[in-house]
Amino acid sequence: MRAKLAHRAAVSDPALETLMLALDGGDFPRGEGLFLGARPHPALDGWKGLSGWQPLKPLADSWEKAGHSGSAEPPGGRWPLVLFLPGKARDEILHGFALARDRLADGGVLLVSMANDEGAARFEKELAAATGGVTSIQKHKCRAFHVRNDGVWDEARFEEWRQLGGFHPVPDTNHVTQAGVFSHGRVDAGSALLARHLPRGLSGKIADLGAGWGFLSAELLSTSPGISRIDLYEADARALECARLNLASHSGCEIGFHWHDVTTGIGNGYDGVIMNPPFHRGSGTDLELGRDFLRAGAAALRRGGRMFLVANRQLAYESCLGELRMAWRKLAEDATYKVIAATAP
Ligand SMILES: C[S@@+](CC[C@H](N)C(=O)[O-])C[C@H]1O[C@@H](n2cnc3c(N)ncnc32)[C@H](O)[C@@H]1O
Known part of the structure; x- marks a missing residue:
């Protein structure tokens, strides 16, 4: 029964399951290894030499809970085996190939797994063109493909992909973002609408939930000099890195940057909470995630505190x-979004 349940849990993450299948079926080095985009799986239990990089806090927590060592930043060094579960954005995926390439020892093996509906065939072709060919399996509507570093890869192409990483300016702003984070290279239209309707002159202690690269916090700080402290809570370590740079010029108040899973709750005593809550978990829509944000925000407010x-x-x-007994009203709406203000009881 237990084995059956474990199996069912594993196929809920088909790219990971396909990666494990390829790993199990191939002749891969099993000493030291690096897992980029690390997620735990029973087949990895007890693999002491395996290090992981996972920038998303809830997944990083489950990786460490499974007994593995991990970091929010891709570690340096070179490994005989690099496993890679990419994110979803094109630049993030191609930059990930360069990241993996730079961490591969001579003769080492890179093994990647991706879902078909996230472009697996296309990205497999890209990697094959850059390396001279990959070996591939297909299962669970995913492809897992691997290639050995034989020292004659197309380095110009990897250099191109390397350039997709790092900080890139957001046009018409003073901000930067990096590949893979929410709203990379642009201001989200919903957040822009909220920013236009945030009251001028908010004061006291504010929390920004799911702060991303810091757009809402920066907007708020530029119109509300009475804010004494703002805390940015964000699950994606890469977005938080951008937020640190984007808020560097705001020296008039204390700013806290928290790599944090908001659904576990945040601090309390806040005068105001702002958010553009996420509603996607993995590849699907998950309204409950947004509701968890509302609950965390409501619990963090002082009596009479306001949420936008x-x-x-x-x-x-x-x-x-x-249900949270908050009095709310709609401040604005357009064809796509609505802005809501709510007050804690
Ligand atoms: C809709 S975006 C808004 C981002 C930013 N506030 C903006 O306006 O551009 C939601 C943000 O929530 C973050 N997020 C998703 N799940 C989270 C969680 N469990 N805890 C904290 N942040 C999370 C995402 O990484 C994303 O940056």
């Missing part, structure tokens, strides 16, 4: 605000 949020119009957050 933006959401897609079709997302039914109002009932959740009602």
Whole structure:
């Protein structure tokens, strides 16, 4: 029974399961290894030499809970085996190939797994063109492909991909973002609408939940000099790195940067909470994630504290605000988004 349950849990993450299948079926080095985009799996239990990089806090927590060592930054060094579960954005994936290449020892093996509907065939072709050919398996609507570093890869192409990483300016702003983070290279339209409707002159202690690269916090700080402290809570370590740079010029108040899973709750005593809550977990829509953000925000407010949020119009957050006994009203809406203000009881 236990084995059956473990199996069912594993196929809920088909790219990971396909990676494990390829790993099990191939002749791969099993000493030291690096897992980029690390996620735990029973087949990896007890593999002491395996280090992981996982920038998303909830996944990083589950990786460490499974007994592995990990970091929020890709570690240096070179490994005989690099496993890679990429994110979803093109630049993030190609930059990930360069990241993996730079951590591969001579003669080492890179093994990648991706879902078909996230472009597995296309990215497999890209890697094959850069390395001279890959070996591939298909299962669970995913492809796992691997290649050995024989020292004659197309380095010009890897250099191109390397350049996709690092900080890139957001046009028409003073901000930077990096590949893979929410709203890379642009301001999110929903967040822009919220920023236009945030009250001028908010004061005291503020929390920004799911702060991303810091757009909302930066906007708020530029119009509300009475803010004494703002705490940015964000799950993606790469986004938080951008936020540190984007808020560096705001020296008038204390700023806290927290690599944190908001669904586990945050500090309390806040005068105000702002958010553009996420509603995707993995590849699917998950309204409950957004509701968890509302709950965490409500619990963090002092009595009478105010919450400002933006959401897609079709997302039914109002009932959740009602359950939290918050008085709410709609401040604005356009064809896609609504902005809501709610007050803690
Ligand atoms: C819709 S985006 C808004 C980002 C940013 N506030 C903006 O306006 O550009 C939601 C953000 O929540 C973050 N996020 C998702 N799940 C999270 C969690 N469990 N804890 C903290 N942040 C999370 C995402 O990484 C993303 O940056």
